[in-house]
Amino acid sequence: MSKSDTTPQLPLSRERILIAAIHLADKSGLESLSMRKIAQELGVQAMSLYNHVANKDDLLDGIVDIVIGEIEVPDLDVDWQTAMRRRANSAHEVLLRHPWATTPIVSRINVGPAMLRYIDATLGCLCEAGFSFEMVDRAWNAIDSHIYGFTLQQLNFPIETTEYAKAAQEYIPNIPADKYPYMNRLTHHIIDGDYDGIADFNFGLELILDGLEKLLNKTKIIVD
DSSP states (O other): OOHHHHSOOOOOOHHHHHHHHHHHHHHHOGGGOOHHHHHHHHTSOGGGGGGTOOSHHHHHHHHHHHHHTTSOOOOTTSOHHHHHHHHHHHHHHHHHHSTTSHHHHHHSOOOOHHHHHHHHHHHHHHHHHTOOHHHHHHHHHHHHHHHHHHHHHHHHOSSOGGGHHHHHHHHGGGSOTTTOHHHHHHHHHHHTTSOOOOOOHHHHHHHHHHHHHHHHHHHHHHHO
């Protein structure tokens, strides 16, 4: 009898199923998820999963909420810009670890406990900073649009960052200086090593935070 035959199996649970689903999605993408494959990962029959997850939608909601739970929740005891900066960078790092997660986050209504706690803390941080509820809603959506948009672009960009200079050299014949002068000059900066061409997540984030700070100060002046 093999060791695997004598080792007692952990009882099947919703948490075990969701963790197994995340591992599969991290390895092979969201399209790889099926009840059959998750059951194989866990060494159980596929039908047994339905005692813990209702269907594929329930499974997706569950794994998205676990991923959201990995993101740093804004701390209302620090200044709002620091809290938003930490939150944004944490979200970006988590979504890069789970490349499949951004799409279901932005395309589904997610009301799991981790998501609700995350959103409420974000709203609370901005409210306590002095933004009106209307501006709070616009502010956190602007920040999230940057997080999700930048992350999706980074995950799907067709060239590795280490290959930018080589790719620039290859594409330079397609952007002659007489037709595309500014693209040509920028590309030569990358070829020559004067600029790495790598997009900077925090550059855009700081523009948003600075703009919100100016808006908040303007609002305070009007109120006073």
